[in-house]
Amino acid sequence: MGKLLREISIVGAGMSKFGAFPDKNSRDLWGEAFLNCLESIDKGIDTQSIEALYLGNYSSDLFEGQGHLAPMCAELAGLTPKPASRTENACASSGIALREGVIAIASGAFDIVCVGGVEKMTDLPTAGVTDTLASAADKIFEFYAGVTFPGLYAMMGTAHMAKYGTKKEDFMRVGIKNHKNGAFNPFAQMNQSVADIMKGKIAKAEKAGKPKPTWKDEIDFLTDLSANPYIAYPMRLFDCSLVTDGAACVILVAKDLAKKFTDTPINIAGTGQGSETFAIHDRSSLTSLRSARSAAEMAYKMAGVGPKDIQIAEVHDCFTIAEMVAMGDLGFWKPEEVAKAVKDGETALDGSKPLNTSGGLKSKGHPVGATGVAQAVEIFKQMRGQAEGNRQVKFDVECALTHNVGGSGGSCVVHVYKK
């Protein structure tokens, strides 16, 4: 059919602080996000009216040695014996959990569901995190050949450079923009602009009596290999998103019930999901994801809108190149024009189509299984005019989008939101 039989609204959305928290596990983070979400519901909610939990998590199995997270999180939220399911699609886990929640209400099974996402990543040493994340790529054909995620996205980066003339500075500008937005987000892990990070380093050098660095501007700073080394050419440290602990949560209801909870619900007008070949060597293109194009097409069609109607979007910037690929796949710009759009400030907070007002995965942080729902949290806040700090966009947002990618693009889920 391709058309949902009921319409769905978000009536509450919240998240934990994103960061590295040695004293917190998945349980703590989830509890924090759930409570933050409840607080956002203007007219309150009886938690006993919540009928099910859909939870996204990538791999508490490998990160914490704990599987079967859904009933545990349901219990912490006081939802036992309600149904609780975990979805895993790598970094798209909770974006797809959100979609499962939407579909569940549309099916008639429930009227009110809770959707969460959680990941606790920082307990493992860096190599353990890299290996665990690499399990979301093709273990046999990629990982054993020595390729981990920075390498996979780096190949997309060089392909973009070769095909569209994209420069390393263009990647840097995506990171600079996202850090600038994240500096206004109190929930962000690195809520500092690149300019502030640069100034901090200069001040530190002066204080230590070392020679004062002579960086002219942010691009100059990010070009300095000592400040911004290569992780996998052309992706450098500031092109990579963060390793993060965090959780996020939204409450979905059948649209006809939404006004019971708030006068300003946000509707999910479209949902789409797609898949792509698992190993990137099987793809006809490295500068576009079939999963994303397919998911976007499905979501646009369901919502009855097109790329031009989208005023703001949270897109999956696990690496800066990923945001540029998304800009093409979502139809926002032609792939050959994305670098110019970033350079011209079109995607900045005061641009024609602000992307990642939250700071994105780059600055807000990327607790992989929480990212999809955290994107929806930002859209909920922006559309209601409630984004903290100076990151609230200056216009009324009637239509927005989230784009959440799993792995190197094996999975993608897109949602379109309307007032």
Added chain:
Amino acid sequence: MGKLLREISIVGAGMSKFGAFPDKNSRDLWGEAFLNCLESIDKGIDTQSIEALYLGNYSSDLFEGQGHLAPMCAELAGLTPKPASRTENACASSGIALREGVIAIASGAFDIVCVGGVEKMTDLPTAGVTDTLASAADKIFEFYAGVTFPGLYAMMGTAHMAKYGTKKEDFMRVGIKNHKNGAFNPFAQMNQSVADIMKGKIAKAEKAGKPKPTWKDEIDFLTDLSANPYIAYPMRLFDCSLVTDGAACVILVAKDLAKKFTDTPINIAGTGQGSETFAIHDRSSLTSLRSARSAAEMAYKMAGVGPKDIQIAEVHDCFTIAEMVAMGDLGFWKPEEVAKAVKDGETALDGSKPLNTSGGLKSKGHPVGATGVAQAVEIFKQMRGQAEGNRQVKFDVECALTHNVGGSGGSCVVHVYKK
């Protein structure tokens, strides 16, 4: 609402051989199940008409170091770029994936979906398997205290003995029955009856010139500690299900399309899911699962039937005590009468309500993430009169049920099937 807006049918069902296959990984097993399923579709199917994949898997993360299994399995089935999602709820992973597939069609999102389940368990050493499975229980409050799954179910066993006077021989009879059924199932891992296993051991002893064992019957054999040692009192070796590699697959369609694929579709008339406290010390009862009672109530209500209407069922016998707990939770017998029902042969192939005609997890095997869908495969075959060997029940099955438990009962999903 609690009522699905569209009705759903199964038009094809198949599985891989269950067993220990050192030369096969998840990919191979899934491919085998998918092809076996396609072969079962009487009028054939154009695989390009399949719109999405819902895949159950417990922890390829820990078993194989491979996450993000859904797009990989979608690609192997030629479904890229269709949506592909993985569900994880421990041993109920694919039962819940089945439910997600049902809900997805009911929502209007799709008309035709594929549901799969897969687990590759035998690559790890026994201790690794035990630890991996234990991650489905409460790691902090149970595993670190030394309790793994045999211990958790053993506590349910002693509680059942204390409360209802259940004897160790009663547990044994569940295993004897299931092995007897599994002996007829060519897909079963241990397709041997306990009597045959006993005879084999006697023959082996004779051949080796050792003293001939004097076991009088199966109960006598299973009472011999040298033949059937305790794993966790009162659960002995033959009370435990198997460590298995395997996969299973079904094709679901909107009911109004079913006749395009077969003249004998099987309808999913009810689906229910529940959760229970994660750690068993938080439960008011150890002889009943709230998750199961809640899931059964939901499924019965949706199907408009009660326990008496169910003619056959596949229930989650990860341990023999689990089948007895299920018999009570599903309302088939009063908890205090389940031991007598087993003893009287009520649950045998020729009994009043045959349970686990496939051999169950005990004899067919328990590749945890594949088990839920494999239960549906057995029901599909039995209701169409196509169960291999002599395990086809002798009456026409109009109404059947599957009961799939995750962990120590943290999750449970129940489906009711009608012709």
